[in-house]
Amino acid sequence: MKIIIAGCGKVGYTLAEQLLEEKHEITLIDKQSEKLKSISERIDVIGICGNATSYLIQQEAGVKDADLFIAVTNQDEINLLCCLIAKKAGNCHTIARVRNPEYYAEIGFIKEELGLSLAINPELAAASKILHLIQVPSALELDTFAKGKINLVHFTIPSGSCWHNLKLSDAAKYGPNLLICVVERVDHSLIIPNGNTVLHEGDSVSIIIPPYRMNSLFSKLGLTTKVIKNVMIAGGGTIAYYLARQLLSAKISVKIIELNQERSEELSELLPDATIIRGDASNEILLHEEGLHQMDAFVSLTNYDEENIMLSLYAHKVSSAKLITKINKISFENVINEIPIGSIISPKYLTAEYIIQYVRSMQNSVGSNVETVYRLMDNRVEAVEFIVKEESKVTGIPLAKLKTKENVLLCNILRYGKIIIPSGQDMIQVGDSVVIVTTQKGMDDILDILA
Amino acid sequence: MNHKNILYIIGWILKLEGFVMLFPLFVAVCYRESSGLTFVFCSLIGIFLGQLLTIKRPNHSAFYARDGFLTVAISWIAISILGCLPFYFSKEIPSFLDALFEIVSGFTTTGASILTDVEHLSKCMLFWRSFSHWFGGMGVLVFMLAILPMGGGGENLHLMRAESPGPSVSKLVPKLRTTAVYLYGIYIAITLLEVILLLFGRMSVFDALCLSFGTAGTGGFGLLNSSISSYSHYIQSVITIFMLLSGVNFTLYFFLLMRRTKEAFQMEEVRWYFIIYTVTVLLITCNVAASQGHFFETFHHAAFQVASVMTTTGYSTLDYNTWPEFSRSLIILIMFIGACAGSTGGGMKISRFIIYFKCVGKELSYLIHPRSVKILKMDGKKIEHEVIRSANAYLMAYIMIFITSLLLLSLNGFDFTTNFTAVAATLNNIGPGLNLVGPAGNFSMFSNGEKLVLIFDMLAGRLEIFPMLLLITPRTWRK
Numbered sequence: 001m002k003i004i005i006a007g008c009g010k011v012g013y014t015l016a017e018q019l020l021e022e023k024h025e026i027t028l029i030d031k032q033s034e035k036l037k038s039i040s041e042r043i044d045v046i047g048i049c050g051n052a053t054s055y056l057i058q059q060e061a062g063v064k065d066a067d068l069f070i071a072v073t074n075q076d077e078i079n080l081l082c083c084l085i086a087k088k089a090g091n092c093h094t095i096a097r098v099r100n101p102e103y104y105a106e107i108g109f110i111k112e113e114l115g116l117s118l119a120i121n122p123e124l125a126a127a128s129k130i131l132h133l134i135q136v137p138s139a140l141e142l143d144t145f146a147k148g149k150i151n152l153v154h155f156t157i158p159s160g161s162c163w164h165n166l167k168l169s170d171a172a173k174y175g176p177n178l179l180i181c182v183v184e185r186v187d188h189s190l191i192i193p194n195g196n197t198v199l200h201e202g203d204s205v206s207i208i209i210p211p212y213r214m215n216s217l218f219s220k221l222g223l224t225t226k227v228i229k230n231v232m233i234a235g236g237g238t239i240a241y242y243l244a245r246q247l248l249s250a251k252i253s254v255k256i257i258e259l260n261q262e263r264s265e266e267l268s269e270l271l272p273d274a275t276i277i278r279g280d281a282s283n284e285i286l287l288h289e290e291g292l293h294q295m296d297a298f299v300s301l302t303n304y305d306e307e308n309i310m311l312s313l314y315a316h317k318v319s320s321a322k323l324i325t326k327i328n329k330i331s332f333e334n335v336i337n338e339i340p341i342g343s344i345i346s347p348k349y350l351t352a353e354y355i356i357q358y359v360r361s362m363q364n365s366v367g368s369n370v371e372t373v374y375r376l377m378d379n380r381v382e383a384v385e386f387i388v389k390e391e392s393k394v395t396g397i398p399l400a401k402l403k404t405k406e407n408v409l410l411c412n413i414l415r416y417g418k419i420i421i422p423s424g425q426d427m428i429q430v431g432d433s434v435v436i437v438t439t440q441k442g443m444d445d446i447l448d449i450l451a
Numbered sequence: 452m453n454h455k456n457i458l459y460i461i462g463w464i465l466k467l468e469g470f471v472m473l474f475p476l477f478v479a480v481c482y483r484e485s486s487g488l489t490f491v492f493c494s495l496i497g498i499f500l501g502q503l504l505t506i507k508r509p510n511h512s513a514f515y516a517r518d519g520f521l522t523v524a525i526s527w528i529a530i531s532i533l534g535c536l537p538f539y540f541s542k543e544i545p546s547f548l549d550a551l552f553e554i555v556s557g558f559t560t561t562g563a564s565i566l567t568d569v570e571h572l573s574k575c576m577l578f579w580r581s582f583s584h585w586f587g588g589m590g591v592l593v594f595m596l597a598i599l600p601m602g603g604g605g606e607n608l609h610l611m612r613a614e615s616p617g618p619s620v621s622k623l624v625p626k627l628r629t630t631a632v633y634l635y636g637i638y639i640a641i642t643l644l645e646v647i648l649l650l651f652g653r654m655s656v657f658d659a660l661c662l663s664f665g666t667a668g669t670g671g672f673g674l675l676n677s678s679i680s681s682y683s684h685y686i687q688s689v690i691t692i693f694m695l696l697s698g699v700n701f702t703l704y705f706f707l708l709m710r711r712t713k714e715a716f717q718m719e720e721v722r723w724y725f726i727i728y729t730v731t732v733l734l735i736t737c738n739v740a741a742s743q744g745h746f747f748e749t750f751h752h753a754a755f756q757v758a759s760v761m762t763t764t765g766y767s768t769l770d771y772n773t774w775p776e777f778s779r780s781l782i783i784l785i786m787f788i789g790a791c792a793g794s795t796g797g798g799m800k801i802s803r804f805i806i807y808f809k810c811v812g813k814e815l816s817y818l819i820h821p822r823s824v825k826i827l828k829m830d831g832k833k834i835e836h837e838v839i840r841s842a843n844a845y846l847m848a849y850i851m852i853f854i855t856s857l858l859l860l861s862l863n864g865f866d867f868t869t870n871f872t873a874v875a876a877t878l879n880n881i882g883p884g885l886n887l888v889g890p891a892g893n894f895s896m897f898s899n900g901e902k903l904v905l906i907f908d909m910l911a912g913r914l915e916i917f918p919m920l921l922l923i924t925p926r927t928w929r930k
Contacts, residue, residue: 002625025625033835041516041608046625060714 001025001363002066004092006052006082007073008035010329011097011122014352015070016045019359027061053081055089063090068362070095070355076103084114093117093362095355101238108417118358122347125354127242130324133343134228134297135214135250143206143376150412150419150435152181152206152376152383153214159201161222169195174217177421181411181437182206182381190380190439192407206377208411208421212250228252228296228322234281234311235302236260236267239326239347243299248273255290257281282307284314297322305329312341361385369445371433381439383411386446388432394446400424403451408438410449455509457522460610462504463595464526468533469497474582475537478657479575486541486573493536500533517927519609523592524918527910530591531555534583543576548899555906557583558591559913560795562671562765562882565895565902569676574657577674581661584670587913588697588795589638590614597631613918617792618803618845619838623705637704638795642667645693652686666693669796671765671882678767678890684751687768691755698762698790699724700802717830720791720802727801731785732757735778742775756782762790763797765882767890779885786875786884797880797912799849805829806842848916852908853878859904863897873897877908 001024005012008030016026016039026045029052030036036047050057052073063069069086071079076098083094095118098104104121111119136142136153143152157163168180183191184204191197199205209217215227231247233240236258244254244267254274258264264278279286281302292298298321300308305327312325323342336344357374364373371385388395394402399410399422412435413420413428420426428434428446436449443449472494479487531554538550549565556563557580566572572580586594592610607627612620622630642663649659658674665672673679679687699721706715735753740746752769759766760782771782789798809827816823827834853874860870865887872884873894883890897905911919921927 025629027625040622041606044607044625044627046622 001068001359002062003027003068003070003359004029004058004061004063004066004086006030006069006071006079008039008047009072009074010348011072011351012070013039014349015072015355017043018352018356020044022356022360022363024359027066029057029061053078053085055085058082058086058089063092066090066092068093068095068359072097072351072355076100080110080114080116083116087115095120095358097122097351099123099238117362118355120351120354122351123238124242125350126239126326126345126347127246129350130239130243130299130345131246131250133324133345134231134247134252134299134322135212143374150208152208154204154206154377155218156204157199157201158222161201163199163221164201166199167195168193168197168199174220175213176423177210177213178217179208179409179411179421180205181208181409182377184377190377192381192409192437192439194406194409226296226322230255230295231297231299232290232292232295232321233257234298234300234308236263236276237301237303240299240301241267241270243301244271244274255295257286257290281311287314288318292321293319295319295321297324299324299326301326309336309339309341313339316340316342370443376437381437382441382443383435383437384443385433385435388428388430388434388446391430392447393450395428395430398425398427404449405440405451407440408436408449411435411437453509453514453518456514457518457525458504459509460522460592460595461526461529462501463599464501464530464591465497465533466501466505467591467595467599468530468586469494469499469501471582471586472497472537472579475575475579478578479573482574484573484575486537486543487575489537489541490575490579492540493533496536497533514606514609516609516612517921519606520613520918520921521927523610523613523914524910524922526592527558527914527918531558531910534558534579537579538576541573541576543572548902549895552894552902552906553580554583555909556877556882557581557670557672558587559880559909560584560588560668560670560763560797561877561880561909561912562665563877563888563894563905563909564672564882565893565897567893567895569673577672578657578661580672581664581670581674584668584672585642585664586668588668588670589634593631593634596628597635600628614914615793616797616913616915617700617800618806618842619835620793623702633705633708634701637701637708638667641693641696645689648689648693649686652683652689654682654686662690663693665766666690666764667697667795669694669697669762669764669790669794669880671759671763673766679755680768687751687755690766691758694758694762694764694766695728697764698758698794698796700791700793702793714830719805719830723805724791724801727785727788728757728761731761731781735774735781738778738781739774753778757785760881761785761788761796761798762794763879763881765876767883770889770891772885772889772891783872783875783885786872786879786881789879799846799879802829803842803845806834806839807846809834810839810843845916848920849878852911852916856904856908860897860901863901865896873905874908877905878912880909880912 003019003024004027005016006029008028016028020026020043028036028045028047031051033049036049040047048057048061063086069083069092071082073079079096079098083096086092087094094116096116098107098119099121107119110116132142180193183193183197186202230253233256236256240256244256247254255277256267256274257277257279258267259280261278264276268276277290292315298315300311302308308325308327312323315321315323324345325341326345328346361372361374365371371387374383376383410422413422414433434446472490476487476490479490531551535550535554538544538553539547544550544553552565592614596607623633624630645663645666646659649662661674675681679690700718703715703718703721732753735757736750740749755768756771787799788804789800790796792800792802813825813827816825856874857870860874868885869887873888876882876884876888888894
């Protein structure tokens with residue numbers, strides 16, 4: 001595909017580098033010719049020097065033939081304007097980085113009106129990623145798809161579990177909002193289950209489940225997990241705010257240490273349920289006073305990479321907390337990976353990762369009616385997203401009465417931005433975005449799911 | 452410095468040359484010439500050596516500007532040495548140095564010859580001589596980038612930058628390889644078109660091919676001792692047009708192909724190219740016609756000669772030594788100006804002259820308004836400071852090499868015009884100069900040492916000096 005990237009900071013460069021590996025043609029736009037020059041000497045891209053919001057510059061970059069325009073300059077307004085112009089000039093897909101929480105709150109409207117395909121908020125993405133790390137026990141694997149809305153959790157049913165010999169139609173007693181999507185038997189054969197499928201111990205299953213219900217389910221299943229009940233966050237920036245909000249809604253207690261008086265007050269206003277401590281996170285006595293050694297998880301999110309690394313190292317020494325460290329500029333990766341600072345989070349790399357995932361799914365869906373295609377489990381399973389545009393044989397019928405092909409499972413309905421994990425009584429409506437999971441490749445239309 | 456990478460690329464270049472040596476072999480088979488056997492032998496040498504160097508792909512593929520420049524310089528020397536072997540082994544050019552001079556003149560698209568009698572060469576040798584123009588014209592490494600999946604990232608840009616002529620080399624499309632493919636596609640199209648038009652002029656296929664190679668590569672090796680003068684006016688006109696087309700910046704054709712006509716017509720360099728050409732032709736026509744009469748005949752030859760010298764091809768339809776002094780001076784002048792950047796032609800390139808003139812203009816405006824701020828622009832875009840800096844450095848290096856070569860050559864005792872134009876004709880990759888090295892003469896009377904100087908000049912001219920200078924700078928080789 002032909003891809004134009006506006007802004008070649010760290011995100012732009014990482015994106016270009018990785019997209020290039022997937023054989024796309026990349027054009028970079030930036031105001032600084034120096035930067036472009038040094039990048040184009042390292043990787044095989046073409047650089048255009050100028051203002052990315054200018055129609056002429058975009059035209060020079062070939063927006064008319066482009067498939068995708070990605071705006072990742074450091075200003076939200078520029079990113080949005082770039083995408084708007086690119087959309088009008090070239091009718092390509094557009095992706096913008098929008099980090100201002102005010103805009104991001106209205107992102108639904110903005111996306112709709114500007115025809116934006118994807119808006120990425122690096123801080124929010126980082127917060128969600130940290131939340132996963134905290135909530136999902138390390139024994140499990142996680143796949144995220146449908147633009148980050150759906151999480152697929154993979155785990156193996158332990159021996160002696162109550163899911164041994166469970167018929168799926170009886171699985172409802174383990175609560176609503178649970179969907180078993182893919183079962184991998186001991187002999188590595190893949191099954192898209194239906195109501196008659198019976199699970200055995202040793203099966204590897206992939207399920208969709210809201211994060212807050214994970215712990216209770218896994219303890220029932222006999223998967224021993226350490227449940228994280230309290231988290232300490234050092235540094236009260238935007239990520240900390242997003243993270244705390246999500247943690248609190250998952251009923252995990254949060255303690256934020258923030259140095260700045262004003263920000264502390266602001267945070268306590270925004271997050272009335274969290275404990276806000278005003279003080280220097282690099283103060284040992286303070287950390288002990290606030291009970292670092294009793295914490296289940298410790299997240300260092302200050303603005304300084306060095307401080308984050310030191311804090312995590314210290315937390316590793318004095319506590320057994322799960323550690324998560326934010327590092328903005330990942331250099332010396334080899335060294336960093338060797339020191340015990342837990343999981344490393346880099347908002348910029350995360351942004352690039354999300355965008356690349358989108359590009360891949362876009363690439364997969366070229367030339368079909370499919371919105372996006374995600375390949376899961378070593379490409380053996382496809383999760384395909386359709387948008388239902390008109391009334392057809394599949395709309396308005398309770399799912400239980402819909403005769404679908406074998407190895408096809410309707411796993412999600414996105415309606416007005418809300419995720420519905422469907423049961424037999426739910427119906428597909430016009431305007432829904434439907435995600436199906438299948439081992440059958442090359443689904444082209446929603447009607448293809450019918451037997 | 453990354454020796455392994457450099458050797459690896461040179462290995463591929465040698466292999467590639469080994470393969471293209473099969474073309475003259477084919478000619479030899481067609482004409483049943485026994486000298487064709489040397490091509491089998493040399494081709495095998497190239498492929499064997501190349502295979503030896505490319506057995507293992509280097510793991511560490513980082514590649515820096517210095518490596519790019521060195522690779523290009525060494526590659527050109529390597530292909531020249533391999534390329535001269537057929538002449539030498541077949542004994543058609545008995546002296547090794549003469550053979551080397553001839554093939555360097557070929558690859559660098561100079562067209563200066565040490566042969567007193569071209570016509571006694573066998574057909575396959577003539578073909579190889581002309582083909583070397585075509586192969587060297589657009590760049591050997593660019594050819595390699597176009598056809599071989601070299602992998603690697605943007606580093607290969609260093610190769611293209613070092614080999615392609617002009618003050619600032621850039622890609623046409625995001626992928627380097629696609630860019631190379633486009634360039635060669637345009638190049639092949641121009642060549643084929645010329646072959647077809649020449650065939651219409653009742654030329655034999657062999658002659659049409661060889662002359663087209665020489666024209667498209669702006670080389671200038673002819674097939675006859677009289678160069679182009681014994682062909683018909685139609686053929687001479689076709690060659691005039693195609694010499695001019697080959698001297699145009701190939702980006703223009705790319706823009707036209709992509710229907711980006713606005714950008715195409717914005718190219719200052721191409722505009723000036725045609726302005727300089729037209730004015731020179733008219734001036735020479737008037738000057739010569741005033742003394743010798745025959746206005747239209749003179750115009751025809753002036754158009755051919757100016758195109759030939761300006762695009763640094765070096766074909767001739769008459770001996771311009773017989774022209775009046777003013778016209779001869781004009782010819783020397785346009786030798787230095789040369790063709791457009793990004794074309795197959797040589798010389799100092801029109802875009803550099805545009806930059807120089809703009810710098811002078813800027814300096815003047817500083818003198819008048821000491822606080823004025825002025826940004827130099829070309830094609831509506833700012834000329835980066837770095838481009839200006841390197842253009843200035845190029846000028847200085849160019850003059851230095853020119854003067855040194857001239858001094859070394861003056862030891863031989865020939866007249867000043869001969870020596871001066873010999874250096875100008877080789878450093879600018881033109882071919883013929885004036886007086887003894889004029890269109891009717893050749894370079895055979897120079898001694899071996901002088902030939903080496905001229906070989907260096909040709910390579911330096913083709914690669915725009917810096918790769919060759921880097922090669923002989925001791926600092927390059929220090930750790």
